[in-house]
Amino acid sequence: MADSSYSGSVAVQACAESLQARATELAQSLGLELVPVNAPESDRNQHELILEVTESGLQIQPCGKGAPGPTAVDFLSGSVAHRRQFGGGKGQMIAKAVGVKGAIKPSVLDATAGLGKDSFVLATLGCSVTMLERSPIIHALLQDGLERAKADPDVGPIVEQMSLHNANSIEWMQENKDLAGFQVVYLDPMFPHKDKSALVKKEMRAFRPVVGDDLDADQLLEAALEIAENRVVVKRPRKAPYLANRKPSLQFEGKSSRYDVYPLKKLES
Ligand SMILES: C[S@@+](CC[C@H](N)C(=O)[O-])C[C@H]1O[C@@H](n2cnc3c(N)ncnc32)[C@H](O)[C@@H]1O
Structure with a gap:
């Protein structure tokens, strides 16, 4: 949508x-x-x-017959917490794509915040993350998850590095393109893919009626390239076409997804 x-x-x-x-x-x-x-x-x-x-x-x-269980934002338990403790740290593909390495912990603008999972991984690795989410409902869920996590002694300091705004990122980035401070812009727009895993099915059934298919995603990349200082990173399903038909200079490919990297300037600590 x-x-x-x-x-x-x-x-x-x-x-x-x-x-x-x-x-x-x-x-x-x-x-x-x-x-x-x-x-x-x-x-x-x-x-x-x-x-x-x-x-x-x-x-x-x-709602309705056969509906999956509820979806909430939970940074304290479940898969997100497991990944924080055992997920492979800087060796993770997302870390390599964003450029987290040694003392380099880029400041990130996550322009498609969603449930905040990717942002949380990056904040766990020491990045400061500004999150933008346009759906007021998803924004409310994420805000609630952040608030609950703040009181936790281990996770509290991580979510303190994450700030959230309810905004359309295309407009926000166009309006703020002269704002310095975002070394990396991270994009993970919805894609109408056919992943049938139980988790994806459950989250997608909650997500899709709320946010749609992000059919304006190409414009996100154009706006991101204007505001990012060092690179833009786009997460895509492994076989999906490039955003805006733009070939990235660098790619990291996993089993089901890949990261397309558009470097602008060398990252330094
Ligand atoms: C696939 S989800 C992102 C999931 C997220 N990376 C995570 O780890 O939870 C895509 C989200 O981006 C949001 N989004 C897409 N286009 C946007 C835009 N132009 N401005 C703000 N949010 C946008 C959608 O509303 C949706 O919540």
Whole structure:
């Protein structure tokens, strides 16, 4: 989709009476319908997704028969935490693509923040990361995940290096192209691929109705090349065409994805 409007219907619901005030505030700020706390399943099923306010934070829950479980931003447990502890540090492909090496820890503008996983990996490696996300719903989920992580003694200092803004990155980068300080711009737009793994299926079912397919992704690369000081890195499914038909000078290829690197200036510490 070319903008942040979502095709599916999304509503907000509190999972307990005590969370009703928070849910009401959230529904108002996002301009979404509020489903009453104890509404029957049939009311929830009028919507494609429910943004649930739970005791442990925000989560997005697809509705209907056979729907997968909820998706939340969780930097403290699960796959993201596992990768922080055992993921291979600077040896990871994303680290090589961004140029993290020795004392070099570039400042990164992640212009397609999503659930913040890639940003978190880069912040774990010592990069300061500015994240932009245009979907107000995904932004709310990510903001919630960051807030919850701040109190953790191990993860708190990492998320302190991450800042988040709700903005369309194409416009933001065009307006701020003279702003210095982003050594690397990182892009990972949605791509209509056919990955059938359970995790991708679950997250994509929550994601796609909210954000669409990012059909304006080519413009992201053009704007990124204007604002980046040292390089632009684009994450793509392994077999996907280049963004904006531009051949990168450097590539890192994994099993299912690859990183296209557009160097502008040598990175130095
Ligand atoms: C595939 S997801 C990114 C996943 C992310 N790298 C992660 O690790 O969680 C793409 C995200 O980029 C956002 N996005 C795409 N184009 C954008 C733009 N022009 N401005 C801001 N956000 C954008 C989408 O809304 C979506 O949330």
